Amino acid sequence: MFLLRRAIRFALSLVLVVLASFAMLHLIPGDPVRAALGPTAPREAVEQRRAELGLDRPWPEQLKTYLGKVATGDFGESFLSRQPAGQVIADRLPATVQLVAVTMALALLVAVPLGMAMAARTHGGRGRRTELAFTSVTGGLSVVPEFLLAVGMIALFGVTLRWLPVAGKDGAASFVMPVLALAAGPAALLARLVRVETLRELSSDYVRLARAKRVPAVRLYLRHLLPNTLTAALTTGGLLLSSLLGGSVVVEYVFQWPGLGGTTVEAIAGKDYALAQAAILVYGAISLTVVFAVDVALGLLDPRSRPRMLG
Amino acid sequence: MRRMRSPSALAGLVLVLATLVLAVVGPWLWGEEAARFDPLHILEGHSADHPLGTDDGGRDLLARTLAATRQSVWLALLATCVTTAVGIPLGALPSVLGPRAARLVSGLIDSLVAFPVLLLAMFAALIAGAGARGAVVGIGVAAVPGLARLTRTLADTVASSDYVAAARMLGAGRTAVLLRHVLPNIAEPLILTVTANLGYSLLGLATLSLLGLGVQPPDYDWGRLLHDTLPRVYVDPEAVAGPALAVAAAGIGFALLGESLARAAARTPDAVPRGESRTVLPPGCGPLPGAPEPVLEVRDLSVSFGGTTPVRGVSFSVAPGELVGLVGESGSGKSLTALAVGGLVPYPGTVSGRVLLGGRPLEELSRRELGTRLAMVFQDPMAALNPALRVGSQLAEVATVHLGASRKEAWRRAVDRLGRVRIPDPEANARRYPHEFSGGMRQRAVIAMGLMGEPELIVADEPTTALDVTVQKRVLELLAEVNETTGAAGLLISHDLAVVSLYCRRVLVMYAGRIVEELPSSQLRRARHPYTRALVASSPDLSTDRSLPLATIPGRQPEPAEVPGGCAFAPRCARALERCRADRPELEDGVACWNPEDA
Numbered sequence: 001m002f003l004l005r006r007a008i009r010f011a012l013s014l015v016l017v018v019l020a021s022f023a024m025l026h027l028i029p030g031d032p033v034r035a036a037l038g039p040t041a042p043r044e045a046v047e048q049r050r051a052e053l054g055l056d057r058p059w060p061e062q063l064k065t066y067l068g069k070v071a072t073g074d075f076g077e078s079f080l081s082r083q084p085a086g087q088v089i090a091d092r093l094p095a096t097v098q099l100v101a102v103t104m105a106l107a108l109l110v111a112v113p114l115g116m117a118m119a120a121r122t123h124g125g126r127g128r129r130t131e132l133a134f135t136s137v138t139g140g141l142s143v144v145p146e147f148l149l150a151v152g153m154i155a156l157f158g159v160t161l162r163w164l165p166v167a168g169k170d171g172a173a174s175f176v177m178p179v180l181a182l183a184a185g186p187a188a189l190l191a192r193l194v195r196v197e198t199l200r201e202l203s204s205d206y207v208r209l210a211r212a213k214r215v216p217a218v219r220l221y222l223r224h225l226l227p228n229t230l231t232a233a234l235t236t237g238g239l240l241l242s243s244l245l246g247g248s249v250v251v252e253y254v255f256q257w258p259g260l261g262g263t264t265v266e267a268i269a270g271k272d273y274a275l276a277q278a279a280i281l282v283y284g285a286i287s288l289t290v291v292f293a294v295d296v297a298l299g300l301l302d303p304r305s306r307p308r309m310l311g
Numbered sequence: 312m313r314r315m316r317s318p319s320a321l322a323g324l325v326l327v328l329a330t331l332v333l334a335v336v337g338p339w340l341w342g343e344e345a346a347r348f349d350p351l352h353i354l355e356g357h358s359a360d361h362p363l364g365t366d367d368g369g370r371d372l373l374a375r376t377l378a379a380t381r382q383s384v385w386l387a388l389l390a391t392c393v394t395t396a397v398g399i400p401l402g403a404l405p406s407v408l409g410p411r412a413a414r415l416v417s418g419l420i421d422s423l424v425a426f427p428v429l430l431l432a433m434f435a436a437l438i439a440g441a442g443a444r445g446a447v448v449g450i451g452v453a454a455v456p457g458l459a460r461l462t463r464t465l466a467d468t469v470a471s472s473d474y475v476a477a478a479r480m481l482g483a484g485r486t487a488v489l490l491r492h493v494l495p496n497i498a499e500p501l502i503l504t505v506t507a508n509l510g511y512s513l514l515g516l517a518t519l520s521l522l523g524l525g526v527q528p529p530d531y532d533w534g535r536l537l538h539d540t541l542p543r544v545y546v547d548p549e550a551v552a553g554p555a556l557a558v559a560a561a562g563i564g565f566a567l568l569g570e571s572l573a574r575a576a577a578r579t580p581d582a583v584p585r586g587e588s589r590t591v592l593p594p595g596c597g598p599l600p601g602a603p604e605p606v607l608e609v610r611d612l613s614v615s616f617g618g619t620t621p622v623r624g625v626s627f628s629v630a631p632g633e634l635v636g637l638v639g640e641s642g643s644g645k646s647l648t649a650l651a652v653g654g655l656v657p658y659p660g661t662v663s664g665r666v667l668l669g670g671r672p673l674e675e676l677s678r679r680e681l682g683t684r685l686a687m688v689f690q691d692p693m694a695a696l697n698p699a700l701r702v703g704s705q706l707a708e709v710a711t712v713h714l715g716a717s718r719k720e721a722w723r724r725a726v727d728r729l730g731r732v733r734i735p736d737p738e739a740n741a742r743r744y745p746h747e748f749s750g751g752m753r754q755r756a757v758i759a760m761g762l763m764g765e766p767e768l769i770v771a772d773e774p775t776t777a778l779d780v781t782v783q784k785r786v787l788e789l790l791a792e793v794n795e796t797t798g799a800a801g802l803l804i805s806h807d808l809a810v811v812s813l814y815c816r817r818v819l820v821m822y823a824g825r826i827v828e829e830l831p832s833s834q835l836r837r838a839r840h841p842y843t844r845a846l847v848a849s850s851p852d853l854s855t856d857r858s859l860p861l862a863t864i865p866g867r868q869p870e871p872a873e874v875p876g877g878c879a880f881a882p883r884c885a886r887a888l889e890r891c892r893a894d895r896p897e898l899e900d901g902v903a904c905w906n907p908e909d910a
Binding site for chain 2: 009012013016020024027028029123124125126132135136139140143144145147148151152154155158159160166203204205206208209210211212213214215216219223224227228239242243244245246247249250253254264265268269273276280283284287
């Protein structure tokens, strides 16, 4: 029942994204084809292109064609290169997914243990200095924009120390800087959240009872606390993942990563509307899928969330 | 202002002030230099004339960075205006609409929040066209879902408060309620959030300009400067450093200021007292002489938190198989005494005195011994069971951790113990989660957990306070039965004298951190301490004369920090003498009183 509700909501959101990507082309003031081909293009060329794209037909018919095409995986072709947009995306998407997946894994692996350790260290008002240092550092990191970290790291590790490659995607070393630039903010936010959640759980009665049972500390944290804090960590992690997608666009641009982000920026700057439309559709669908997947995972993981979500 | 004490708020304030000053004076001071072409010095690195180098027109990058402050801040301000103008009304809309339309708007906000902000901004910028206007609209719109959701959440909280309900009862319309009651009450957090938003807009605009989708030449903001200098990062990193640091400082400044102010506004002052946690052992803590050795022996136990001492010099003992009650009003220190007996006083509490379990001090006992010989039951059974673990595995844990049992054996033992506390169908219920249990069943499960080892002592701290009256009785009977069948002694802590006298043979009465009387429960009606007498008189039973008003004790128990020098009860006591206010009576012959009532 809960799954069904989530699935319906997911499907509706997807439809919304498809409609928005369709509407995009029609919301652009003026003629997108004219804008893409430039003011010097001959009128016949523009007219011909419009006809090719079906833009001269009434919009309900266009919508029907568009929906049919999207359903069969046909995203049209790039205004500029005339390559199929689906092909361009299929070429570029894997690099983006790799970058984001590695980043997310790193952020979780660092943030959850760090947050729990900090909670253990600062529980009940002890370790004031540790607490201040932790909150200041993570607070700062969580607002520093990705591009600043990226530029700083390029200047330091790439140009001055020459330890790491400054751009492109070529082997494990090329992942280091993009992943760090992208992971710092989310990891900091997540670590803060895990700490706060763990602190709250630490003062609960079941932890007191577990302590009364003299459960060893490792077991207390891993078996008793972790499942209870993971819910919040995953919820936020899911939202962070979709913001990571946004951040990845910038990081890809700065590091000239051969992913979808760079292509999207080029497409928007170059008024290649068909490609931009397809890219935004794909990004939207991915972030919705992520949120949906996290929701479902939470529902299955946390026995309490099931009845609550029914209500 | 207390709020400004946090270092992040202070750092934010300094950065914001510097940015605002620069935004005003920047173009006046450096505008001319920033626009001066110098074809002889293009794309230069650091030099005495140009600390950050020059751009492709030979213009000084430091001057351009400083002069770009106004444009950057101005655009961020505009974007924030867009966010505020759309976000707050959208978030407030559900409180004005009917229930169905409100749900629709809320659903829309929720699904928009899931989208990456930067992608929303790019989408909006794409439609509005690359350029400053597109970027402002894009960044402004992208932050709308977040602000709208915050507004809705805040409005919901206020809308459910009593004064809004009262206004509704008086016939105020939804819009009037929103404008007169809801919005003014959520204005402060909203304004602080908008401040933080200004920072995020600044960073977002810089990002869009960096990607080449924002401000277009000949205009320039920090992001545009970054876009132009980025390819030179490999050659002259200082050229990028200027605009990068400027945008980061300003953006972070606004974000830090807004967020730390918002946090300070939301936070209640934290009441955790400071101090070191350590256990002070009095010298010579060997077993005390005397036959039958008590299961629990507490000698001169005190618990302090910083300057206050809620438990002061408590001594008592519990014999094997005995069920002892510890009663007192809330704040008398009885629960802390229970925690001290379990060795569970939370940081930063300090425990002094002796607690001997089976003749050995608590600190000497191993984790295993403590985990199996001592069982604790807490007040709220809902909170005492881990919601994420099956009941059975929470019980079985004791056996696997302390008794070296295999998982299977441990599980069997858990099912057996659940059966012993009369949980129906223990096989099936062991596999359930705590939220599937009723309150009474949960408390039984906690008691069963205590029976997993071979407990010599069960400390039950208000075990039935959170339960229904009918369930209370059954849980207490279970405790008494466990005491009888296993021979485990019990320390039952309660504020309810009637409960304690029914199940315990001996009663300890606590007042303001001390035991003031110790007596068999059969003697309660003939108690000698005036406080015990008053307690008995104020707890109704079947023989209470209903035509008379129920006796109450005038005054209130002193806080731990303000306990007077003499007898703590003297200010409320009708029998108090001169001496009671000056000297503190020790517990002698079972009563701590200078002027006890006749037995």
